[in-house]
Amino acid sequence: MNAFTSPRRRPMRVAIAGFGAIGGRVAQALDEGIPGFELAAVAAQDKGKAARRMEQLRNPVPVLDIAELEPVADLVIECAPAVLLPAIAEPFLREAKSVVVLSVGALLAQEHLVALARQHGGQIVVPTGALLGLDAVAAAAEGRIESVRMVTRKPVRGLLGAPYLVENNIRIEDIREPMRVFEGTAREAAKGFPANLNVAVALSLAGIGPDRTMLEIWADPELQRNTHRIEVESDSARFSMSIEGIPSENPKTGRITPLSVIACLRKMTAPLRVGT
Ligand SMILES: NC(=O)C1=CN([C@@H]2O[C@H](COP(=O)(O)OP(=O)(O)OC[C@H]3O[C@@H](n4cnc5c(N)ncnc54)[C@H](OP(=O)(O)O)[C@@H]3O)[C@@H](O)[C@H]2O)C=CC1
Ligand SMILES: O=C([O-])CC(=O)C(=O)O
Incomplete structure (x- = not known):
């Protein structure tokens, strides 16, 4: 048994940074229930729009600024414009927490994030996203x-x-x-x-x-x-x-991308993991 799969472990509190095509769909899945996780907060630019979208969830959570996410969550899912990656990831990595990154391209210009994860014992997770294999x-x-x-x-x-x-x-x-x-x-x-x-x-x-x-x-x-x-x-x-x-509500983003994040979360706590 490990820390993730222990039945006694309290749910991981998840923050979603970016409440658009990816963040909205992942929030919906967390709201419906993913074993071992609970949605804690989201961040969006237009808080009014985000608050209206939040009304569709059974258990609404606060809409915060990016800087307010780390204290309320154990893990953050970055699904915002690429330029925001360091502001989202750094506070979590400094506290040895995990960051699921969708703006993967930005990692190349922000190599210090990997060093930060190594230094503090945090982890950057890149889901397969819109790809395969x-x-x-x-x-x-x-x-x-x-x-x-x-x-x-x-x-x-x-x-x-x-x-x-x-x-x-x-x-x-x-x-x-x-x-x-x-x-x-x-x-x-x-x-x-x-x-x-x-x-x-x-x-x-x-x-x-x-x-x-x-x-x-x-x-x-x-x-x-x-x-x-x-x-x-x-x-x-x-x-x-x-x-x-198939493109999502954002024509640049495929519908399968948030589903990949949801599958990635499930795999973190599942008693049976399939695929490397
Ligand atoms: N790895 C992969 O396979 C894929 C990665 N991506 C990447 O994932 C990221 C997200 O994509 P997607 O969900 O489609 O993007 P969207 O444009 O649909 O959503 C982006 C979200 O970020 C929010 N945002 C913008 N500025 C801020 C800010 N200052 N603080 C907080 N939130 C902010 C927006 O808020 P608001 O709506 O209020 O402006 C919006 O909710 C992009 O970088 C995209 O390129 C996309 C597809 C595949
Ligand atoms: O959805 C896709 O085809 C891939 C995509 O946008 C990305 O990699 O950012």
């Missing part, structure tokens, strides 16, 4: 991986406003055919597409790192789903996998 990639990385390539295709509205497109004057609003808008490493993609390609960074952290994980991004005017296709070549296996995610 990170278990196989992590297993292959215990041997030798030669290459990891991902091709992402998104509907135009899922890419609009990305800094890389703006800075390079790449117009996709009126395209009539699929257009390749980016080719490069996961690290470069994280900078150029901070709200669209967290998955590429998650893939890179599970495997061979952000400078060797290669990525193509296509804008496709006919497409309805966020599509990621991954090819891995390693000394234990060659595998390819793809996922066609």
Whole structure:
């Protein structure tokens, strides 16, 4: 028996930083009940809007500022704009608590967070999110991986406003055919597409790192789903996998993303854990 699975353990108090497409759905699941966890508080920018959304929960919790979350929670789920990651994560990591990170791309520019977790005994958890197969990639990385390539295709509205497109004057609003808008490493993609390609960074952290994980991004005017296709070549296996995610209320974010967070929470306390 461990601290998480002990039946006598009091529920982990969860704070959700960001009450949008991901945070709202995870809050709903916690409100309906995930064994071993209880929702303690959320943070949002527009507190009035968040308070109205909160009315839909059976057991409403306070809407706080990010700085007020740590004292009331044992674990925080970061699902806010990427720039807020340090403000959300640092107080929890300093207290040896866990931080579930969705703005994974921001971790590359904030490497001190991993050092902070190591120093204080906290933990940063990156769920598979909108992707798939990170278990196989992590297993292959215990041997030798030669290459990891991902091709992402998104509907135009899922890419609009990305800094890389703006800075390079790449117009996709009126395209009539699929257009390749980016080719490069996961690290470069994280900078150029901070709200669209967290998955590429998650893939890179599970495997061979952000400078060797290669990525193509296509804008496709006919497409309805966020599509990621991954090819891995390693000394234990060659595998390819793809996922066609249905966009959520936020067209940049797939519906499966909050479900991945919910599954991740369940796995933390489950008496039977399946998958690495
Ligand atoms: N790892 C993965 O697989 C994926 C990761 N993501 C990433 O997850 C993150 C969240 O995505 P998503 O839920 O779709 O985003 P949304 O835009 O739907 O929600 C973001 C939330 O953050 C809140 N917020 C903004 N500023 C502040 C602030 N200063 N203090 C507190 N809250 C604030 C917003 O509040 P308000 O509404 O009041 O403005 C909103 O509730 C993004 O970084 C996204 O890129 C997305 C998809 C997949
Ligand atoms: O939903 C997706 O396809 C992935 C996504 O937005 C991200 O990685 O940020």
